[in-house]
Amino acid sequence: MSTANSKGTVVITGASSGIGAVYADRFAKRGYNLLLIARDTKRLTSIADTLTAEYGIAVETLAADLTDRSSLLALETRLKADDTISILVNNAGFGGTKSLTDSDVDELENMIFLNVTALTRLTAAVLPSLIAKKAGAVINIASVVAVNPDVLNGTYSGSKAYVLSFTQSLFKNLKDTGVQVQAVLPGATRTEFWDRAGLPVHNLPEKNVMSAEDCVDAALVAFDQKELVTIPALPDVEVWNRYEQARLALYPFLSSKEAAPRYRA
Numbered sequence: 001m002s003t004a005n006s007k008g009t010v011v012i013t014g015a016s017s018g019i020g021a022v023y024a025d026r027f028a029k030r031g032y033n034l035l036l037i038a039r040d041t042k043r044l045t046s047i048a049d050t051l052t053a054e055y056g057i058a059v060e061t062l063a064a065d066l067t068d069r070s071s072l073l074a075l076e077t078r079l080k081a082d083d084t085i086s087i088l089v090n091n092a093g094f095g096g097t098k099s100l101t102d103s104d105v106d107e108l109e110n111m112i113f114l115n116v117t118a119l120t121r122l123t124a125a126v127l128p129s130l131i132a133k134k135a136g137a138v139i140n141i142a143s144v145v146a147v148n149p150d151v152l153n154g155t156y157s158g159s160k161a162y163v164l165s166f167t168q169s170l171f172k173n174l175k176d177t178g179v180q181v182q183a184v185l186p187g188a189t190r191t192e193f194w195d196r197a198g199l200p201v202h203n204l205p206e207k208n209v210m211s212a213e214d215c216v217d218a219a220l221v222a223f224d225q226k227e228l229v230t231i232p233a234l235p236d237v238e239v240w241n242r243y244e245q246a247r248l249a250l251y252p253f254l255s256s257k258e259a260a261p262r263y264r265a
Contacts, residue, residue: 005057008086008136011035011079013066013122016043018191019141020091022216024051024059032086033058037075039065066092066118067110079125083133088126090119090163091141096153108155115159120166127179134178139223140167144187144231147243160185164229171228184219185231186210 010027014020016038028051041063048059064071093115130136145157146164167183188209218232
């Protein structure tokens with residue numbers, strides 16, 4: 001970064017449009033420098049120029065395809081060496097709407113690599129520095145399908161279930177380190193995601209589709225409140241709390257030296 005900033009740098013993947021671009025605007029408004037990552041150089045440059053002019057912060061862009069292993073490893077090395085990083089927003093990802101038998105398996109493999117492997121490796125790259133500073137955060141963009149696998153493509157929902165579990169585990173592991181984590185579970189959001197997934201957003205019920213701006217703004221309110229799991233559309237947090245209580249209630253019964261009586265011949 002060319003400009004020193006006591007707040008540090010926010011790294012955002014998938015920053016050229018949609019949720020990622022809105023996060024870039026919001027963190028720039030808060031006075032952070034930015035490192036924006038996406039495949040589209042032209043869009044990244046346009047966003048960087050706009051944010052620098054409007055907010056006077058430093059914006060670095062990096063065009064990279066994170067489904068390509070060599071590109072991912074190069075970015076990982078770059079992040080490990082940057083002690084200005086304060087926040088990582090793992091937003092890059094894509095989904096699908098076709099069933100497994102109707103999908104391109106190579107495309108599904110790319111989805112898993114981006115949604116799971118890239119997110120994991122980039123998080124691992126920034127955590128040592130954040131822990132050393134006893135400050136900072138990782139924001140992982142999951143999806144409501146993480147808890148609703150009957151919707152959309154099972155590979156996509158499985159990858160987002162990973163993001164949720166990964167973030168919950170990080171929360172436990174990072175306790176008392178000063179590093180915050182958050183999983184954001186958007187519902188249907190008005191972005192280009194749906195075009196790539198094969199179901200343009202105009203096919204969805206209008207009442208179910210949130211703008212990217214409203215999604216990010218809600219998520220940032222929750223971030224400021226240090227909420228671990230954020231579902232921007234959920235009106236009553238007690239619904240989520242009951243879900244979590246039911247999940248935790250399973251724990252005492254999940255492992256035993258004997259099969260449950262109901263399975264005995």
